[in-house]
Structure formats: C-alpha cells, structure tokens
Amino acid sequence: MKSLRTSLLLWTALLAGTAVAADRIPHFDGKPDFSGIWQTTSAADFDLQPHSTRKDAPPGVGIVAGNVIPYLPTALEQKKKNFAARAQEDPRLKCWTLGTPRGIYYPEPFQIFQRGEDLTVVFEFGHSVRTIHTNGTEHPTEKGEFWLGDSRGHWEGDTLVVDVTDFEDETWLDRAGDFHSTDMHVIERWKFLDANTIDYQATIEDPQVFSRPWDIEVFLYRHREKDFQLIENYCFTLDYDKYYPVPAAQ
Amino acid sequence: MSSITSQHGAGRSRLAAGALVLIQAFGMSQFASAQEAPGQAAAPVSAPPAAAAQATPNIANPGIRWEKSFPPVTAGKWTGHRLPDGQPDIQGDWSNSIGNHDNFTDPQGGTPGDPVRRKRPLGTRAERAPSRVSDPADGQVPFQDWARAKQQEFATGFWNATKQEYIEPLARCAPAGIPKSFMWHGYEIRQFPGYVVFLFNSGTRIVHLDGKAHLPDNIKLWNGDSRGHWEGNTLVVEVTNNNAKARFARTGEFASENVRVEERYIFDNAGKRFNYVATFTDPTVYTRPWTATIPMRRYVAGDAQDGWHYEVPLANHKGKELVADHVERPCVENNGPFGQVVGAAQ
Numbered sequence: 001m002k003s004l005r006t007s008l009l010l011w012t013a014l015l016a017g018t019a020v021a022a023d024r025i026p027h028f029d030g031k032p033d034f035s036g037i038w039q040t041t042s043a044a045d046f047d048l049q050p051h052s053t054r055k056d057a058p059p060g061v062g063i064v065a066g067n068v069i070p071y072l073p074t075a076l077e078q079k080k081k082n083f084a085a086r087a088q089e090d091p092r093l094k095c096w097t098l099g100t101p102r103g104i105y106y107p108e109p110f111q112i113f114q115r116g117e118d119l120t121v122v123f124e125f126g127h128s129v130r131t132i133h134t135n136g137t138e139h140p141t142e143k144g145e146f147w148l149g150d151s152r153g154h155w156e157g158d159t160l161v162v163d164v165t166d167f168e169d170e171t172w173l174d175r176a177g178d179f180h181s182t183d184m185h186v187i188e189r190w191k192f193l194d195a196n197t198i199d200y201q202a203t204i205e206d207p208q209v210f211s212r213p214w215d216i217e218v219f220l221y222r223h224r225e226k227d228f229q230l231i232e233n234y235c236f237t238l239d240y241d242k243y244y245p246v247p248a249a250q
Numbered sequence: 251m252s253s254i255t256s257q258h259g260a261g262r263s264r265l266a267a268g269a270l271v272l273i274q275a276f277g278m279s280q281f282a283s284a285q286e287a288p289g290q291a292a293a294p295v296s297a298p299p300a301a302a303a304q305a306t307p308n309i310a311n312p313g314i315r316w317e318k319s320f321p322p323v324t325a326g327k328w329t330g331h332r333l334p335d336g337q338p339d340i341q342g343d344w345s346n347s348i349g350n351h352d353n354f355t356d357p358q359g360g361t362p363g364d365p366v367r368r369k370r371p372l373g374t375r376a377e378r379a380p381s382r383v384s385d386p387a388d389g390q391v392p393f394q395d396w397a398r399a400k401q402q403e404f405a406t407g408f409w410n411a412t413k414q415e416y417i418e419p420l421a422r423c424a425p426a427g428i429p430k431s432f433m434w435h436g437y438e439i440r441q442f443p444g445y446v447v448f449l450f451n452s453g454t455r456i457v458h459l460d461g462k463a464h465l466p467d468n469i470k471l472w473n474g475d476s477r478g479h480w481e482g483n484t485l486v487v488e489v490t491n492n493n494a495k496a497r498f499a500r501t502g503e504f505a506s507e508n509v510r511v512e513e514r515y516i517f518d519n520a521g522k523r524f525n526y527v528a529t530f531t532d533p534t535v536y537t538r539p540w541t542a543t544i545p546m547r548r549y550v551a552g553d554a555q556d557g558w559h560y561e562v563p564l565a566n567h568k569g570k571e572l573v574a575d576h577v578e579r580p581c582v583e584n585n586g587p588f589g590q591v592v593g594a595a596q
Contacts, residue, residue, distance in 0.1 A: 035442065111456075113442040118576075120440055120447065127425075127454050131576055137565035146578045227462050232471050234453070237424045237495075243414035244495035247504050247535075249396040 082177025404502025425453025427496025
C-alpha cells in the first residue's frame with residue numbers, strides 16, 4: 001500500500017513536472033531570459049488603430065486600448081496630414097531607425113541578447129541597436145535626443161519594466177502617420193506569456209501631442225525555424241549601392 | 251546644428267539626416283589633428299567652421315593611442331576571466347592604437363593627395379607605424395595588376411571625387427565593413443552564449459559561435475556573414491558573403507565578393523590589448539593570400555573621452571563606482587558625404 005501511494009505520488013509529480021516544463025519560461029541570472037529572435041504577426045505597423053483594408057494596408061483590429069489615440073486637436077490635424085502623405089513621408093521609406101516602440105511591432109525580426117546589466121536589441125531593419133540598461137542606472141542628467149530613446153529597465157517580478165525618454169521627433173509610430181514629439185515618454189512592460197511568446201505592453205504619453213496617456217499591447221513570437229538568423233538590412237544604403245559596383249577587371 | 255557639440259561632448263544627442271556629415275568631418279579632423287606629433291597645431295582639414303572650432307583634441311599625451319610600434323600577442327592559453335558559458339571575457343570598449351583609415355599601408359602617413367598642408371614633415375617611413383599588411387613582408391597588398399590600378403584610381407579620386415564611386419561609402423553612412431570598422435572610432439564588444447557582438451561607430455556585427463553553416467552564397471552583406479569559435483585566447487572568425495562595396499581605407503584597397511577572411515583576434519591574458527590578425531584570400535583580386543594586423547587597446551569607464559577612440563560617457567547612478575554608459579550610435583540615410591563630388595556628378 002505504501003509503495004503504491006509512493007508510486008502514485010511519483011507519477012503525479014512527474015506529470016505535473018512535465019506540464020510545468022512545457023510552459024516554463026527561460027531564465028538567466030534569476031530573471032526571465034528574453035534572448036531570442038522575435039517578431040509580431042499583427043498589422044500594428046500599418047495602423048495602430050482599428051482600420052479596414054486599404055490599398056497599402058491589410059485590415060487590423062488595432063492594438064490601442066480603447067481603439068482611439070487621444071490626439072490634441074492641432075496634433076490630430078498633423079496626423080491627418082501625415083496620413084495623406086504617408087506614401088512619401090513615412091520615415092521607414094528612407095530606412096531611418098524606426099524608433100520605440102515602432103521597432104518592436106514592425107513586421108521584421110529583431111533579436112534580443114541579454115546580460116545581467118542590459119538587454120541588447122538588434123533590429124534587422126536598418127540593423128539598429130537599442131540598449132535597455134538594467135544595471136540600476138538612470139536617465140542621463142542632460143537631456144538627449146535619440147532615435148530609439150534612452151531606455152532604463154528594472155524587474156518587477158517576472159516583468160521587465162522599461163522607462164524610455166530622450167526621444168527625437170523624426171520617427172513615426174506607424175505607417176498611418178501617427179507621430180510624437182521630443183517629449184514622448186514610453187513605459188514598456190515585457191513579460192512571457194509562455195516560453196515562446198512575449199506579451200508586450202506600452203504606455204505612451206506626450207503632453208505636446210496627446211491629451212492623456214494611452215496603452216498598446218501586442219504579442220511577439222519567437223522564431224524557432226532551424227538556422228533562422230537576422231540578416232543585416234542596411235536598407236538606407238540601397239539608394240547609393242549603384243555607385244559601388246564590385247571592382248572588376250575591365 | 252548646435253546639437254553636434256553635445257553629440258561629441260557627452261556622446262548623446264540627436265543625429266538627424268544631414269547632421270552626420272558634420273560629425274564625420276569633425277571626427278576626422280580630430281583624428282587628423284591627434285595624429286600629429288605633440289606640440290603641433292591642429293590641422294583644420296576640411297571640417298566646416300563650426301565643427302572645426304570644436305576640434306580641440308587632447309594631444310598633450312598621445313601615448314599608446316598613436317604608438318609607432320606594438321608588441322605581438324602570442325596565441326595560446328586563456329588564463330583570464332571567463333564568462334559563465336566558458337568564453338574568455340573580453341567584453342568592453344576597444345580601439346586601434348596606430349591610426350585611422352586615412353591610409354591602409356602607411357597608417358600614420360595621411361591620405362596621398364590630402365590638400366591640407368602639414369606643418370611638419372612626416373619624416374622617414376621608419377618613423378611611423380608599420381603597414382597594416384604584415385604579410386607579405388613588403389607591406390603591400392599583393393594586388394593583381396588590374397586591381398592595383400583600380401586601387402590607385404580610388405586613392406587618386408578620393409581628394410578629387412569626379413565620380414560618385416570615389417566617395418567612400420562610409421561617408422554616406424554605410425557600414426565601414428571589414429576590416430575598416432576596426433580603424434574607425436572606438437567600438438564595443440558584447441558577448442552572449444553563442445555570440446560575440448561588435449558595436450561599431452557605423453555598423454554592427456553579430457558573430458555566430460554555434461558552428462552552423464554560412465548563409466547561402468547569393469546573400470551579400472556589408473559586414474559579411476561571420477562564424478567563429480574560440481581557440482584558447484584567440485577568437486577565430488571566418489567571414490564570407492561580403493558585398494565588396496566597402497573600401498579598406500581612404501587609399502582604396504578592396505576585395506571582391508569572393509573574398510574569404512579568416513580573422514584571428516588574439517587577446518593578451520591581462521585583458522588590456524589584442525591584435526587583430528586577418529588573412530584575406532581572394533584569387534580574383536590578389537596574387538596570393540595576405541595578412542593584415544591591427545593592434546588594439548582597451549578603454550574602461552573613467553578613461554578620458556577623446557572624441558574618437560573613446561566616446562563613452564559615465565552613467566548617471568547613485569553609486570560611487572564608475573559605470574560606462576553606452577548610448578545609441580545611429581547612422582541614418584545621409585546624402586551629405588564627406589567627399590563631395592566635384593564637377594558634374596555622374
């Protein structure tokens with residue numbers, strides 16, 4: 001009897017262990033380990049807000065909580081101008097660094113390399129690099145203007161919370177012309193939904209552009225294809241590549 | 251444009267399209283000045299006035315930064331600190347110790363045809379650092395005849411850019427490529443299980459340590475495709491898939507798309523230096539394989555920022571220890587090249 005009970009207990013533990021293992025999120029240094037190559041499947045980059053199909057965008061339910069970005073009236077006019085000129089004015093067309101948070105939900109992979117003191121985020125698009133500092137340091141005392149902002153993170157349980165400030169104002173938030181000023185402030189929350197899915201949430205505030213803070217949420221999926229890797233995409237060189245033919249004998 | 255000052259003062263600022271031309275000219279003018287011997291006036295080079303005014307390099311103590319010779323580093327065992335995954339820990343900030351990319355085979359000799367008159371003769375060749383070409387012994391890249399002519403054409407065209415192709419791609423913000431990235435400002439190495447990552451002033455390289463095959467041949471990249479492994483104190487990296495668009499220096503040395511580069515990064519166990527020793531094999535351009543050697547030294551938090559080798563500010567934090575703060579190094583599409591095309595652009 002005793003051995004049967006022990007055996008049952010063992011089996012129960014084993015089964016439970018298996019179930020836990022399937023959902024177990026990877027850890028590094030006692031923290032969730034986001035190392036890997038990630039990409040959204042959403043249509044967020046085409047338009048953060050809900051939209052029906054367009055010539056230049058598949059339809060999407062949007063990723064904005066409450067569906068509407070709360071623009072100030074003058075900023076809304078600018079957004080409309082941006083939207084009308086999107087085929088020419090979207091900075092992505094020049095392959096400019098996408099910015100934060102746009103790089104995260106842009107439909108091209110990015111890779112996270114994680115150490116105790118920071119996370120290095122390399123975006124395939126433009127091969128730009130964002131460092132999320134997790135070494136207890138704070139934003140610089142002197143305000144800077146960065147394409148990707150200045151990112152300082154800390155852990156709240158299994159959630160990585162990142163405060164991002166010091167932006168420049170030449171990036172858009174999507175292809176629909178949603179924009180921000182240098183006063184944008186982004187607070188990100190990164191957490192695993194399961195070992196291969198990140199639930200990415202961000203609060204965006206900018207008193208020059210929006211009437212109140214607003215939230216987005218998008219899932220990021222791990223690339224698990226065999227031998228998948230980032231391929232450097234310095235697309236900003238494409239316009240002048242033609243000036244540099246491979247030297248060859250005449 | 252006032253933001254340029256803070257870009258180089260504190261290493262943080264906006265870097266918008268059109269601004270990079272100033273930064274690159276600025277960086278070069280600092281370098282050209284710092285390259286001179288102590289006591290010599292800073293050469294203005296071709297930097298715009300605003301940038302030139304900021305170019306007040308610290309040339310009081312050039313020390314190891316502009317050394318004329320350097321010690322070999324012997325390949326062998328690694329006895330220094332290791333990372334949890336077993337890699338030798340060589341993370342941090344590094345820069346080459348002999349010169350920039352003005353001249354590949356005469357690192358302290360300036361670019362031939364440079365219109366800026368130097369106030370002091372360069373002296374004899376023996377008074378300057380040796381060629382980066384360590385094999386063959388004559389210090390020259392063993393170009394085939396046609397390739398030598400092409401290289402000379404680039405070198406001549408650099409200061410008289412009558413064709414778009416004479417403008418170095420780096421001046422347009424392209425990645426500096428291999429090996430020029432190692433002669434262009436300081437850079438950072440970060441290590442992760444399975445990877446060594448180089449963050450250059452212009453461009454980023456991800457070296458894969460997992461032994462998987464190279465990318466298919468028809469993918470061509472500015473920085474190539476890098477597969478590496480550790481042999482004791484030496485990181486060995488094989489690079490293929492090069493797009494052959496970058497030049498090695500302003501003197502126009504180059505490879506073709508067929509080049510295979512075997513890089514050996516040989517680290518001293520004290521962690522202060524390494525030598526970059528790379529063998530270039532490319533039968534379409536060279537008469538034989540040849541080897542480049544570029545010496546490097548480490549910089550650490552608290553070292554003086556010099557606007558070129560080490561541009562890393564200190565982090566803002568409550569503790570007392572010095573923490574290096576690595577901020578973004580963006581390079582965006584930019585059509586204000588350092589070397590303007592003269593006459594009618596082609």
